[in-house]
Amino acid sequence: MDQSRDRAVAAGSPAEMTAAAVKHALSELALPEGFLEACLSDRRSAVRQAAAVFQRAQERKLKEQRRLESLYSRELEAARRRGVLVGGVDEVGRGPLAGPVVAACVVLPPQPRIVGLDDSKALTPAERDDLDRRIRAVALGIGVGMVDATEIDRINILNATLQAMTAAVSRCAPNAPGHLLLDAVRLRDLAIGQEPIVGGDRKCACIAAASIVAKVARDRLMVELDRQFPGYGFAAHKGYGTPFHLSQLARLGPSAIHRRSFAPVHDIDPAAQARRFLTALAQASSLEELRAVGERFAGRAKLLQPRLVAGLRRSYARRRAQLANRSGGSR
Numbered sequence: 001m002d003q004s005r006d007r008a009v010a011a012g013s014p015a016e017m018t019a020a021a022v023k024h025a026l027s028e029l030a031l032p033e034g035f036l037e038a039c040l041s042d043r044r045s046a047v048r049q050a051a052a053v054f055q056r057a058q059e060r061k062l063k064e065q066r067r068l069e070s071l072y073s074r075e076l077e078a079a080r081r082r083g084v085l086v087g088g089v090d091e092v093g094r095g096p097l098a099g100p101v102v103a104a105c106v107v108l109p110p111q112p113r114i115v116g117l118d119d120s121k122a123l124t125p126a127e128r129d130d131l132d133r134r135i136r137a138v139a140l141g142i143g144v145g146m147v148d149a150t151e152i153d154r155i156n157i158l159n160a161t162l163q164a165m166t167a168a169v170s171r172c173a174p175n176a177p178g179h180l181l182l183d184a185v186r187l188r189d190l191a192i193g194q195e196p197i198v199g200g201d202r203k204c205a206c207i208a209a210a211s212i213v214a215k216v217a218r219d220r221l222m223v224e225l226d227r228q229f230p231g232y233g234f235a236a237h238k239g240y241g242t243p244f245h246l247s248q249l250a251r252l253g254p255s256a257i258h259r260r261s262f263a264p265v266h267d268i269d270p271a272a273q274a275r276r277f278l279t280a281l282a283q284a285s286s287l288e289e290l291r292a293v294g295e296r297f298a299g300r301a302k303l304l305q306p307r308l309v310a311g312l313r314r315s316y317a318r319r320r321a322q323l324a325n326r327s328g329g330s331r
Contacts, residue, residue, distance in 0.1 A: 014039045019046040026054040068113045071205045074197070075181055076110055082193065084178025085140060088206025089165050089187075092120065092214045094157055096239030097249070097265050098232070098258045099222050100146040101157065103164035104214035105172040105180075107141035108206050114138065119201040120211040125219070132216040135209045143172030144217050153261040162187060168210075183207050229255040270308060273297075277312055281319045290316075290323055 014022045014035065022039055023046075025031070039051035075086045091103040108114070114134055116127065123131065136142060145167025147160040155163070166187050169180065179193040183200035200207040219238055226235035232248045232255060239245075239257075241264055249258070249268050258265045266272050277297050284290040294316060 014042055014047060019044055019050070022047045023050045026050055064115060068115070068117070068205070071117065071203070071208065072108075072110070072113060074204050075108070075206050078179055078181065078195065079110075082179050084193075085175055086179045086181060086206060087141065087169065087172060087177025088200070088204055088208070088210045089169060089180055089182045090201050090207050090210040090214055091161050091165055091183075092211065093218050093239070094161055095241075096259075097241050097245065097262050098149060098234065098239035098255065099225060100148045100218065101152060101160050101164050102144065102146040102214045102218040102221070103161070103168040104145075104210040104217065105141070105143040105165075105168040105177065106135060106139055106206050106209040106213055107172065107175055107177050108135075108209055109138060109140055112138060114205070114209070117205055117208050117212075119208055120215040121201075123212070128212050128216050128219075131209075131212050135213060139209070141172040141175035141177065142213060143168040143170065144213065145169075145171060146218075146221075149257050149259045152259050156261070157259075161185075162189075166190060168214075181207055183211070225257055229257060270305065274308060274312060278315060281315055284319065284323065287320065287323050287327065290320055 014025075015038070017025070022042075025035070026039070036051055036055060039047050040055070042048055042051070075088065079086045085107050087105045087107045089103060089105045091101060093099060093101040114131065116123075116131060117135075120128055145164040147164045147167075151163075152160040162185065165182070165185070166189050169177065169187070169190060177192070180187070180190070180195065181200060181204050182194060182196050184196050184198045186194050186196050197203055197207070201211040202208070222238040223235045226233070231252055233242070233244050236242075237245050246264060249265065254260060254265050254269050260266055260269055260272065277293070280293040280297070281290070284293050297312075
């Protein structure tokens with residue numbers, strides 16, 4: 001910038017500058033008092049528009065600074081009060097019909113603040129990937145834990161979630177937390193201070209960071225599992241019960257990574273269907289009850305292999321004969 005423009009900016013006099021020079025000043029300089037206001041009232045529309053764009057950008061920047069101050073405040077206060085590193089813990093994957101539940105523990109430094117940090121559910125996949133990279137670049141400690149579908153079926157999803165969270169805390173490196181902030185749960189097997197916070201992924205920076213790290217880790221794993229178990233669309237829906245996933249589940253049957261304890265999978269699982277049908281046959285105490293069992297399961301036969309259906313029909317016929325003999329008659 002030449003000396004005349006320097007003097008104009010310093011004097012807060014955009015009227016003495018070209019529109020291009022004003023735009024450059026707005027983008028490059030710390031503005032003197034009154035300069036922006038003068039630009040906003042300038043007779044030239046190009047100058048007013050440039051000033052309005054600058055003003056909105058400054059307002060967004062200030063709003064983000066205030067949001068981050070609030071987001072970081074709870075963990076900074078906890079660290080100051082307790083004199084230890086504070087870690088945030090969160091999980092992703094409680095609801096899907098397939099794949100693991102994944103948790104992360106993240107310890108963040110007080111500075112630098114991570115612009116854009118937020119609950120993973122409020123972000124796009126591209127934003128999460130970018131934030132995951134920036135979190136990992138500054139974090140004092142990160143740990144990830146996961147529990148697969150087989151273990152989820154064995155111990156239930158709540159216990160599996162707590163197990164994944166506990167594993168994430170134990171693996172947090174290179175620095176482990178001395179106090180935890182968690183999204184509305186408490187880890188009973190850990191003997192360190194814990195503070196469950198309802199909606200913590202929206203209120204605490206370290207929990208938000210953990211939600212992002214866990215989400216990105218699980219999404220990438222589901223893309224890999226899609227290659228191992230093609231046809232279900234895991235790369236797209238990440239195991240959640242979308243209409244496409246449910247239709248493919250009905251067509252293909254459950255894979256090795258489906259959670260058989262979850263109702264939509266359990267209801268479609270051919271082996272489970274057969275077991276329930278045989279149990280219902282054995283429990284029927286009259287021909288009327290047996291007919292109801294047959295009618296209830298008839299619509300599901302199309303989901304089963306023909307050979308299995310044929311075997312179940314033979315079982316039905318035997319049970320019908322037993323009940324008919326017991327009642328001294330037949331239909």
